[in-house]
Amino acid sequence: MQEEMIFSGFGGQGALFAGMVLAYAGMDSGKNVTWIPSYGPEMRGGTAHTTVIISDEEIGSPIVQRPSAALVLNNPSMEKYEPLVKEGGVLVYNSSLISITPRRTDIRYVPVPASDVANELGNVKMANMVALGALVTATGVLSLEAVIQALRDHLPESKHEMLEPNVQALRRGAELAEPVVA
Amino acid sequence: MREFTDGSTAIVRGALAAGCTFFAGYPITPASPILMTMMRELPKVGGVAIQAEDEISAVGMCIGATMAGARTMTATSGPGISLYSENIGLAVMGEVPLVVVDVQRLGPATGGATTVGQGDVQFVRWGTAGGYPVIVLAPSSIPECYSLTMRAFDLAERFRCPVFLLTDKELNYTMNTVELDEYQDVPVRERGAGSEGPGMPKTQDSMGLFAPYRYHPPDGVPPMVHFGQDVVLRFTGSTHDERAFITKHPPTVDALNRHLAAKIEEHRDEIELVTADLEPGARTLLLSYGVTARAMREAVQKARGGGQKVSALTIHSLWPTPETAIETALDGVERVVVAELNLGQYRREIERIAHGCEVLGINRVDGELISPDQFLEVIR
Numbered sequence A: 001m002q003e004e005m006i007f008s009g010f011g012g013q014g015a016l017f018a019g020m021v022l023a024y025a026g027m028d029s030g031k032n033v034t035w036i037p038s039y040g041p042e043m044r045g046g047t048a049h050t051t052v053i054i055s056d057e058e059i060g061s062p063i064v065q066r067p068s069a070a071l072v073l074n075n076p077s078m079e080k081y082e083p084l085v086k087e088g089g090v091l092v093y094n095s096s097l098i099s100i101t102p103r104r105t106d107i108r109y110v111p112v113p114a115s116d117v118a119n120e121l122g123n124v125k126m127a128n129m130v131a132l133g134a135l136v137t138a139t140g141v142l143s144l145e146a147v148i149q150a151l152r153d154h155l156p157e158s159k160h161e162m163l164e165p166n167v168q169a170l171r172r173g174a175e176l177a178e179p180v181v182a
Numbered sequence B: 001m002r003e004f005t006d007g008s009t010a011i012v013r014g015a016l017a018a019g020c021t022f023f024a025g026y027p028i029t030p031a032s033p034i035l036m037t038m039m040r041e042l043p044k045v046g047g048v049a050i051q052a053e054d055e056i057s058a059v060g061m062c063i064g065a066t067m068a069g070a071r072t073m074t075a076t077s078g079p080g081i082s083l084y085s086e087n088i089g090l091a092v093m094g095e096v097p098l099v100v101v102d103v104q105r106l107g108p109a110t111g112g113a114t115t116v117g118q119g120d121v122q123f124v125r126w127g128t129a130g131g132y133p134v135i136v137l138a139p140s141s142i143p144e145c146y147s148l149t150m151r152a153f154d155l156a157e158r159f160r161c162p163v164f165l166l167t168d169k170e171l172n173y174t175m176n177t178v179e180l181d182e183y184q185d186v187p188v189r190e191r192g193a194g195s196e197g198p199g200m201p202k203t204q205d206s207m208g209l210f211a212p213y214r215y216h217p218p219d220g221v222p223p224m225v226h227f228g229q230d231v232v233l234r235f236t237g238s239t240h241d242e243r244a245f246i247t248k249h250p251p252t253v254d255a256l257n258r259h260l261a262a263k264i265e266e267h268r269d270e271i272e273l274v275t276a277d278l279e280p281g282a283r284t285l286l287l288s289y290g291v292t293a294r295a296m297r298e299a300v301q302k303a304r305g306g307g308q309k310v311s312a313l314t315i316h317s318l319w320p321t322p323e324t325a326i327e328t329a330l331d332g333v334e335r336v337v338v339a340e341l342n343l344g345q346y347r348r349e350i351e352r353i354a355h356g357c358e359v360l361g362i363n364r365v366d367g368e369l370i371s372p373d374q375f376l377e378v379i380r
Helices: A015-028 A075-081 A114-120 A124-139 A145-152 A157-175 B008-018 B032-045 B055-067 B079-092 B121-125 B142-159 B169-173 B250-265 B292-305 B322-332 B347-353 B371-378
Strands: A001-008 A034-039 A047-055 A069-072 A090-093 A108-112 B002-005 B022-026 B047-052 B072-076 B098-104 B135-137 B164-170 B175-179 B274-277 B283-286 B311-315 B317-319 B335-340 B356-364
Touching: A001 A015, A001 A075, A001 A124, A001 B047, A015 A034, A015 A047, A015 A108, A015 A124, A015 B002, A015 B175, A047 A075, A047 B022, A069 A075, A069 B047, A090 A124, A090 B283, A108 A124, A114 A124, A114 A157, A114 B347, A124 A145, A124 A157, A145 A157, A145 B283, B008 B032, B008 B098, B008 B142, B008 B164, B008 B169, B022 B055, B032 B047, B032 B072, B032 B169, B047 B055, B047 B283, B055 B072, B055 B079, B072 B317, B079 B098, B079 B121, B079 B164, B098 B142, B098 B169, B121 B135, B121 B164, B121 B317, B135 B142, B142 B169, B142 B175, B164 B169, B164 B322, B250 B292, B274 B322, B283 B292, B283 B322, B292 B311, B311 B322, B322 B347, B335 B347, B347 B356, B356 B371
Parallel strands: A001 A069, A069 A090, A090 A108, B022 B047, B022 B072, B072 B098, B098 B164, B135 B164, B283 B311, B283 B335, B335 B356
Antiparallel strands: A001 A047, A034 A047, A034 B175, B002 B175, B135 B317, B274 B311
C-alpha cells in the first residue's frame, strides 16, 4: 500500500497541520511516512501545501507528481490540484469556500462544507479537521480512530483545550463522506 | 523504535553528540529551525546558543568561541554564506575548527526563500578570498544529517579548518519516519588530535617563544592552544610565521599558503566518503548528492526491477573531490549522468575526471525536486 496525498489551502487554514496529524497516525500505525511542507515567503495570505506519503514500503523520493488523494481548502488549491489527482483518485474539497465546479469525470469528488461545519462546532479554524475526517473515510488510508489517537498523542499540551472540539470535527467530517468501496 | 523527524533535528542531535558547546546564528529560511532548536537544546547540556545581531557577527562569535576552547557550529543559507565569506577566510587563515551548515535554497539574492536548490556547491568551495580549500560534506537522508554532522566536527578538529555541511530546504524540512538504529555515531577526535603522532611540532621556537602555528611536515596541522591557557597566543588574518607574527618573508608566506592547501588536499583519502552502488555490466552511471540522491536511489531500484543494468554513486564528501571513488565508479561505463538542482556545477568536476566518458546532466532550477522518472529516462 502506498497512498500519496496533497493537502492545500491558504496559510492559516491548517492544511499542513492536517497532513501532519495524518502522518503521525500513519507512523503510529506502523507505516513509513514522509511529510514535505511547501509555502511561499509571505507571512500570511499565501497558499501552503504539504505532500504526505504513507506506505508499507520504504519511501525513496518524497515527491509526488500525481497524488492518489488531495484535500483542498480554497479555490487556488482546487485550480492547482484538481487536474493532478490520479485517475480513480479522491478529491476532498471545502465546498463552503470553493466555488469552482468539478471538471473531471475520472476521479471521485467529496464535497464537504468544512468551514460551515467547523463554524457550527464553534471555531472555523477546525475546517481542516472536518476535511481530514472526510478524507480518512473516503480513502480508507487509515482508521478514523488511529487519526483521533494521533491527535491526542501529538497535539502539544498547550493546545489541549481544543482537543475534544477537534476530535468532534474529525468525527463530523468522517460522517460527511462515503466510505471507499473495497 | 521509530520516530517522525526532520533533517534540522538530526543535525542538532549530531552536533550535541559531537560535543558542540557553542552555536551562534542569525535567522534565515530554511536554516532557522537549527538556530531555534540549538537555542532550546544547547543550554540543557551546559552550552551556549546565541542569536547574533547579524550573520557577520554570528560566524565571528563562532571563531572567537573556538579560539577560547569551545566546539562550535553555525547555520545559515546561501545569502548568509555571502555575509560569512570574509570570516570564513579568517577561519581558514587562523586554522579554526568550525562547522558551518548551509541549508541551500533556490537562486541568487532572496531567490526562492522557501524553495529547494543546490546552487551553493561551488560557492562554499570558493566562497572566500584567496581560494584556499575547505571541506564540504553533503548528507542525503535524515540519518546522514546526524552522522555527517558528527563527521564534520571530527574533520574540523583533525584539519583545523572550517567544514561545511551542505544540505537543502527539503532535506531539513521534510519529516520522515526513521528507525532509531539508522543513526550511526561517528567518533569525534579531541581538539589538537590532528597534530599528534610522529613529527609532532614543538610548540617553542628557537628563542623559547610559543609557536602556535608551527606545522611539520607541510601537510601537518599545528597544535591547538586556546586563549586563556598559560601561553601567549596570537591570532591574525595576515600572512604570518609560526608564532603568528605578521610577515611578508616570501619563503615563509609561500610555505604557509601551500600548507593551508596541502593539509587538506594531501589527505583526501581521510575525507573521501561516497556510497557506491555499482553493477557489473552497467553502461550508465548515475551520480548525485544531497536530497537529489534519494530520487536517484529510487530510480535505480525501479530500473533494476525492470531488468536494466545501472550503477549509482552518491557523493557525501563534495570537497575535496573524491577522485579515487569517482574514477572507480567510472570504470567500464560509457556515460555518467550528474543530477543536481543547479545548472551543472558539480558536473564540471566530473568532466574534469571522466576521460573518454560521455557526461550528461539532469538539472532543475525551478524550485522542484528531480523526480525518479527523470533518472529513468536517461538510463540505457
